[in-house]
Amino acid sequence: MPIDLRSDTVTRPTAGMLDAMLSAKVGDDVFGEDPTVAALENKLAGMFGMDAGMFCPSGTMTNQIAIKCFTQPMDEVICDQTAHVYRYEGGGIAYHSLSSVRLLNGPRGILTAEMIEEEINEENIHYPHSSLVVLENTVNKGGGACYTLDQIEPIHNLCNIKGLKLHLDGARLFNALVATGDKAADYGRFFDGISICLSKGLGAPVGSVLLGSQETIAKARKIRKVFGGGMRQAGFLAAAGIYALDHHVERMAVDHHHAKLLSQVLERLEFVKEVLPVETNIVIFEVAAAYNATNIVESLRKKGLLCSTTSNKTIRFVTHLDVKPEMIDQAIEILVQLEPLKASGFRAY
Incomplete structure (x- = not known):
């Protein structure tokens, strides 16, 4: 799933x-x-x-x-x-x-x-x-x-x-x-x-x-x-x-924690140019110049991680009550595995 x-x-x-x-x-x-x-x-x-x-x-x-x-x-x-x-x-x-x-x-x-x-x-x-x-x-x-x-x-x-x-x-x-x-x-x-x-x-x-x-x-x-x-x-x-x-109100703090974990990993990845500061359950990041946001979203989908673009250079993750801690661990693993994309020719242009 x-x-x-x-x-x-x-x-x-x-x-x-x-x-x-x-x-x-x-x-x-x-x-x-x-x-x-x-x-x-x-x-x-x-x-x-x-x-x-x-x-x-x-x-x-x-x-x-x-x-x-x-x-x-x-x-x-x-x-x-x-x-x-x-x-x-x-x-x-x-x-x-x-x-x-x-x-x-x-x-x-x-x-x-x-x-x-x-x-x-x-x-x-x-x-x-x-x-x-x-x-x-x-x-x-x-x-x-x-x-x-x-x-x-x-x-x-x-x-x-x-x-x-x-x-x-x-x-x-x-x-x-x-x-x-x-x-x-x-x-x-x-x-x-x-x-x-x-x-x-x-x-x-x-x-x-x-x-x-x-x-x-x-x-x-x-x-x-x-x-x-x-x-x-x-x-x-x-x-x-x-x-x-x-x-379901107080448990939103868990979603916020999950979002921060994702942002901390994204900040270290080569295909990420900038991550907006994370305050709640939304993570928006800009992809580096050599990459295309739509292509990254599609690649993540094929690996089992669904997310969406907010522009041709930005991607959004949103955490919620159906996302468990083990899913965040899996998402992080998928993101880290995506890191070699640039070397393999995964470029926007």
């Missing part, structure tokens, strides 16, 4: 999670009658100090609903140029919300209040109205880089002063919490909306939850219906999320 480091979305439910799903009490959630969905929404809202939550099939949906809640047509969204909401959500900001995007270039995707303030438009007939800032924690394209609450607070203060909303794409937020030691309960006072993905490091099969005020979530439920995101007996899926929150 291959070692799958393509993403933390490839996990399968554990035995305990499957038992929780099979025993879930369910109802019609579009009617507001699924008790397990309500329990998941209330659990996360309470954890993050926010009023309410809404369960959706995906993080793309929760992000796009939040953006639509917080913008009007002809508004502008400020985010990093690597942001998932911009790069990997199918142009949804333009399609759903009729808003433009102001792209910033933060170090490893991390923005500061000073960077954002420079890009907020003054009210002028020629400019779109700056209405929303979106942060991503952790930053996928930044190699799992984390915001701390100390970095987030000045951005929150700026948005308050300037009258902008602040949304968090928290696709891997629990990875950030484990890495930084920050408390989930402190997040609610900084953000107008938080999207939390359950199907990455937490290991649930499906689903994300959007958190916000009662007013925001009421509006979001209408938008979810229009998007086709209303689910019926969704409690079977919500039960997996509850189980993950109860059992």
Whole structure:
């Protein structure tokens, strides 16, 4: 069986999670009658100090609903140029919300209040109205880089002063919490909306939850219906999320340790030019000039190690709960065995 480091979305439910799903009490959630969905929404809202939550099939949906809640047509969204909401959500900001995007270039995707303030438009007939800032924690394209609450607070203060909303794409937020030691309960006072993905490091099969005020979530439920995101007996899926929150958070430290082990080996290999600093469960490295990332990924696949490119010169590994210590040992052995590729003519050009 291959070692799958393509993403933390490839996990399968554990035995305990499957038992929780099979025993879930369910109802019609579009009617507001699924008790397990309500329990998941209330659990996360309470954890993050926010009023309410809404369960959706995906993080793309929760992000796009939040953006639509917080913008009007002809508004502008400020985010990093690597942001998932911009790069990997199918142009949804333009399609759903009729808003433009102001792209910033933060170090490893991390923005500061000073960077954002420079890009907020003054009210002028020629400019779109700056209405929303979106942060991503952790930053996928930044190699799992984390915001701390100390970095987030000045951005929150700026948005308050300037009258902008602040949304968090928290696709891997629990990875950030484990890495930084920050408390989930402190997040609610900084953000107008938080999207939390359950199907990455937490290991649930499906689903994300959007958190916000009662007013925001009421509006979001209408938008979810229009998007086709209303689910019926969704409690079977919500039960997996509850189980993950109860059992899979602290163990993320193991994934982070595995990622660091991989990075330490990669730094010593000839075909690797640079490894981004590893903070959580994502390892991104740039291949040396004589090599081609796609070819390396294919060669690793043939040896039983699955990973993915993030550009024609960069490769990504993502550790997760299905990756055991012995698999990391095997992955390291495969990487070391790949070292002679250059001598054998394995070149990009």
